[in-house]
Amino acid sequence: MDTVLNTPQAAAADLSVSDVERMFVEEAALLDEWKLMEWLETLANDAMYLVPPLDMPDADHRTALFLVADTYTMLKSRVEQLLGKVNWAENPRSRTRRLVTNFRILETAGDMARVTANFAVWQFAREQTNAYVGRYVHTLTRDGSHWRIKERRAILDMEALRPHGKLSFIL
Amino acid sequence: MNNPEIAGLVQDDREGGTFRVHRRSFVDQDVFELERERIFGRCWLYAGHESEVAAPGDFVTRRVGGRPLLITRNKQGEVGAFINACPHRGNIVCREKSGSARNFSCFYHAWTFGLDGGLISTPGRDAYSEAFHATEHGLTPVPRFESYRGLMFVCYDSNVVDLVTYFGPEARLQIDYVIDSAGGQAELEVVPGAQSYSMRANWKLLVENSIDSYHGMPTHQRFFKKYLTDLGIASNADQMAKPGSAGRSLGNGHGVTEKPRHNTALSMGAATELAAQRQLIEARHGAEYAHQACDFDRNIFIFPNLILISTWRTVRTFYPVAPDYMEVDAWGLMPANDSPELRAQRFQNFISFLGPAGFGTPDDVSGLEGCQRGFGAYHEAPWSDISRGMKREAPIATDELQMRAFWRRWHALMMGQTGNTQCGDRLELPAAETVS
Numbered sequence: 262m263d264t265v266l267n268t269p270q271a272a273a274a275d276l277s278v279s280d281v282e283r284m285f286v287e288e289a290a291l292l293d294e295w296k297l298m299e300w301l302e303t304l305a306n307d308a309m310y311l312v313p314p315l316d317m318p319d320a321d322h323r324t325a326l327f328l329v330a331d332t333y334t335m336l337k338s339r340v341e342q343l344l345g346k347v348n349w350a351e352n353p354r355s356r357t358r359r360l361v362t363n364f365r366i367l368e369t370a371g372d373m374a375r376v377t378a379n380f381a382v383w384q385f386a387r388e389q390t391n392a393y394v395g396r397y398v399h400t401l402t403r404d405g406s407h408w409r410i411k412e413r414r415a416i417l418d419m420e421a422l423r424p425h426g427k428l429s430f431i432l
Numbered sequence: 433m434n435n436p437e438i439a440g441l442v443q444d445d446r447e448g449g450t451f452r453v454h455r456r457s458f459v460d461q462d463v464f465e466l467e468r469e470r471i472f473g474r475c476w477l478y479a480g481h482e483s484e485v486a487a488p489g490d491f492v493t494r495r496v497g498g499r500p501l502l503i504t505r506n507k508q509g510e511v512g513a514f515i516n517a518c519p520h521r522g523n524i525v526c527r528e529k530s531g532s533a534r535n536f537s538c539f540y541h542a543w544t545f546g547l548d549g550g551l552i553s554t555p556g557r558d559a560y561s562e563a564f565h566a567t568e569h570g571l572t573p574v575p576r577f578e579s580y581r582g583l584m585f586v587c588y589d590s591n592v593v594d595l596v597t598y599f600g601p602e603a604r605l606q607i608d609y610v611i612d613s614a615g616g617q618a619e620l621e622v623v624p625g626a627q628s629y630s631m632r633a634n635w636k637l638l639v640e641n642s643i644d645s646y647h648g649m650p651t652h653q654r655f656f657k658k659y660l661t662d663l664g665i666a667s668n669a670d671q672m673a674k675p676g677s678a679g680r681s682l683g684n685g686h687g688v689t690e691k692p693r694h695n696t697a698l699s700m701g702a703a704t705e706l707a708a709q710r711q712l713i714e715a716r717h718g719a720e721y722a723h724q725a726c727d728f729d730r731n732i733f734i735f736p737n738l739i740l741i742s743t744w745r746t747v748r749t750f751y752p753v754a755p756d757y758m759e760v761d762a763w764g765l766m767p768a769n770d771s772p773e774l775r776a777q778r779f780q781n782f783i784s785f786l787g788p789a790g791f792g793t794p795d796d797v798s799g800l801e802g803c804q805r806g807f808g809a810y811h812e813a814p815w816s817d818i819s820r821g822m823k824r825e826a827p828i829a830t831d832e833l834q835m836r837a838f839w840r841r842w843h844a845l846m847m848g849q850t851g852n853t854q855c856g857d858r859l860e861l862p863a864a865e866t867v868s
Contacts, residue, residue, distance in 0.1 A: 317624055320624060323775075323779070324624065324775070326623055326624065326783065338659050338662035347658075350794035350795050387805075421759075423759060425788070426788065426797045427629065427788045429797075
């Protein structure tokens with residue numbers, strides 16, 4: 262099934278699965294290339310970045326302790342820290358390689374859409390290899406002719422961050 | 433490993449003011465095996481919080497000190513801790529992390545146990561002889577299980593002193609400060625969302641790190657100088673390096689760092705609600721107690737592997753799977769009477785610094801893993817220095833008395849000593865160090 266359209270006015274003409282694929286793939290390229298300021302510009306300026314707790318993948322960040330629940334201000338700070346010199350966990354930087362696939366449109370409603378994709382992010386740093394596996398659920402909002410990410414939810418499938426120990430880059 | 437070898441692992445010169453630990457302590461398989469026996473086999477270990485099994489039938493399963501445990505609340509409301517291995521052939525009986533149950537059935541041969549651990553049914557019971565007594569085949573209770581104000585502990589040595597005696601009066605008071613800083617009589621609860629992670633480092637590095645204010649500014653400058661600034665908050669965390677802060681031994685290896693409360697998104701953003709909670713504490717416990725409970729950030733270490741951090745309201749414990757690898761578990765322990773808004777702010781505050789994706793913890797993980805890699809050269813570069821503040825009249829939070837206290841207790845237990853250990857820098861002050 263390519264799409265799940267919940268509303269009659271579903272903007273299928275405005276947003277196709279190949280649009281969604283292009284969006285995810287380009288986002289992955291920016292993140293893997295550490296073009297983080299450029300990546301930040303693809304988000305809505307009130308966007309949230311969320312990584313739910315591993316034992317509660319469906320939780321709400323207001324009622325559960327998330328791994329990440331960044332407002333845009335916090336996310337911008339995160340990006341600037343990652344690009345700075347005193348983020349010891351990412352200095353020297355990790356190499357990452359994202360494999361993003363299984364694109365679907367979950368829902369569209371006017372100027373909003375919810376889209377999903379699966380990911381496997383490989384991380385290499387200090388002679389260690391870690392794989393982060395899960396799915397994205399992004400809420401998009403239409404900004405003129407563009408769709409921007411309003412909520413970016415990266416839901417991990419692992420039961421624990423072991424042996425990873427940390428999540429020090431943007432998933 | 434013989435005692436002369438262990439004796440040489442810690443060099444403690446109280447007179448001269450030097451203290452160093454041999455890095456073999458962090459890498460050696462024999463040291464690790466002995467720790468499992470003499471530290472983790474004999475000390476009280478944090479197992480969970482009673483709010484996690486709030487109602488009759490509630491249960492949690494987890495590894496504590498390497499053992500699989502099943503903690504239940506039975507129909508009478510009593511909490512019990514059992515080895516989560518079938519007494520019949522050993523299979524893990526309950527495979528869920530948490531939930532509510534009427535009984536527990538081991539799928540292997542379908543032996544079924546009650547919430548109190550008792551054996552309820554055995555398929556084909558008539559095949560067993562008269563010598564088989566069901567009462568002898570229930571789930572194995574842990575040798576010792578006690579709670580203190582909601583905090584549940586287990587010990588695998590049935591001869592251990594009771595939990596309150598194990599804490600001693602000073603560590604107990606520190607725990608009380610954290611619990612009472614919830615506000616008046618408010619209960620605490622473990623909040624949804626557990627943090628389960630790891631470090632490729634020896635567990636004792638995380639003991640040191642958890643009560644080490646000296647690393648605060650160099651390691652965590654991006655939090656204090658960048659992140660807080662970006663949120664419009666003026667950091668005053670440099671107070672930790674000034675008189676008014678303290679690093680203290682609390683007896684028998686327990687220790688604490690106390691710092692005048694530093695500004696966070698929570699302290700600035702929820703000032704009114706926190707002030708209201710402070711008033712409740714003052715009304716109930718008096719002004720000085722409220723000052724201690726509310727106006728300081730505390731990192732409390734309960735020997736051998738429990739950390740309570742008041743700033744973020746964190747409970748953290750860890751256990752070595754190997755000399756160079758530990759598993760870490762952390763939870764938020766927050767006032768049950770928080771408003772939804774305050775609770776959301778506490779979540780935000782906690783994860784802004786602490787946890788595997790915070791703006792603090794990943795740098796600690798990276799640093800401790802770096803230490804462990806450095807220990808690969810323990811033959812050539814054998815000593816870690818832990819002498820900071822050793823001759824200071826009243827050590828401050830950026831000194832290392834609280835770490836020396838840990839190491840002195842660790843060393844005494846590893847040497848096979850029993851009874852109390854003098855953990856302070858000066859032996860002539862036994863009163864504060866004695867646990868009767």
